[in-house]
Amino acid sequence: MRLEKAAIVLACMTIVIGIGSSAGPVRSMLGQLRASGGLAALKPLGDKRSDLLSMIQTKAAQVASPPVDARVDRVWKAIPGYNGLDVDVEATYRDALLLPAGAAIKYVYRQTPPAVSLDDLGAQPIYRGNPAKPMMSLMINVAWGNEYIVPMLNILDEEQVKATFFLDGSWLSKNRELAMEIKKRGHELENHAYTHPNMSTLSRARAAMEIDKTKTLLKSSLGVDNRWFAPPSGDFDQETVEIARELGLKTVLWTVDTVDWRHPSPESVVAKITANAGPGTLVLMHPTSSSSRALRGMIRGIKAKGLVLGTVSQTLSPERVLPGDVE
Numbered sequence: 001m002r003l004e005k006a007a008i009v010l011a012c013m014t015i016v017i018g019i020g021s022s023a024g025p026v027r028s029m030l031g032q033l034r035a036s037g038g039l040a041a042l043k044p045l046g047d048k049r050s051d052l053l054s055m056i057q058t059k060a061a062q063v064a065s066p067p068v069d070a071r072v073d074r075v076w077k078a079i080p081g082y083n084g085l086d087v088d089v090e091a092t093y094r095d096a097l098l099l100p101a102g103a104a105i106k107y108v109y110r111q112t113p114p115a116v117s118l119d120d121l122g123a124q125p126i127y128r129g130n131p132a133k134p135m136m137s138l139m140i141n142v143a144w145g146n147e148y149i150v151p152m153l154n155i156l157d158e159e160q161v162k163a164t165f166f167l168d169g170s171w172l173s174k175n176r177e178l179a180m181e182i183k184k185r186g187h188e189l190e191n192h193a194y195t196h197p198n199m200s201t202l203s204r205a206r207a208a209m210e211i212d213k214t215k216t217l218l219k220s221s222l223g224v225d226n227r228w229f230a231p232p233s234g235d236f237d238q239e240t241v242e243i244a245r246e247l248g249l250k251t252v253l254w255t256v257d258t259v260d261w262r263h264p265s266p267e268s269v270v271a272k273i274t275a276n277a278g279p280g281t282l283v284l285m286h287p288t289s290s291s292s293r294a295l296r297g298m299i300r301g302i303k304a305k306g307l308v309l310g311t312v313s314q315t316l317s318p319e320r321v322l323p324g325d326v327e
Helices: 002-036 047-063 089-097 146-158 169-174 176-184 204-222 238-246 266-276 289-304 312-316
Strands: 071-073 077-079 084-087 109-112 135-142 164-167 188-191 282-285
Touching (some): 047 084, 047 089, 135 289, 164 169, 169 204, 176 204, 188 204, 204 238, 266 289
Parallel strands (some): 164 188
């Protein structure tokens, strides 16, 4: 009888020791990490943990990129900056130790802003995003073409893409409900002047009125805080850019034009945009039959090149496109 009791006690002790041994090293390691304030002071942790740390450090070396300052290019004028990127090795390692066996590592990234931003470049037009950022945008200028807007919105929804619509103010004043639908779908709404004039031909006072009237209307009718101004027909001069800047807006044009107002075939539009798509590309289009029928093909052609589609604000921001964001 005494031997049976001794055997039971011994078995219980073995179970307790086994449970403690599985949790103890992780608790001990985390305790060391908290006490030391970093990875450097950790004691050797065994081959598996050493391999994990080595894997994270290798990824960190591959990812590390310095920030890129915004600059004025001789051809493309204002080029946005791009944040630097590195992996927070300590935070990633700490989190990885708590993951179940076989789970993918979730890397913790840190971004470093550039020393020079778009705001530091003064009154300069913008034609493209930073060429190191694998993102581009669809710019849809709206002054007519109502019948194609909802079909285009439906395609954008189906392809999970957000675009930037530049609204003519006089169009907005007559089509608030349709503009609200664009906003409701999650797209960016911006300024395309009020009466679609050639901005370079206007007096300073008239040019300011054209921009400011639409800016005010965007706020009062849609609750939109306007950031970007797209000159109608791409017509502007330096004074136009300076007026927009005084009103708190940056002047943005395009990198590639669909020229959809000439009614090209959808196939030719898809071919042109796909061929010219690249990091930072801004694509000009309108709610036309050509662009409406080409839209899905354009989107899929762009994504097939490993590019992310975002709004103008997203493409021109210094925010990184993180590893894993590119499809």
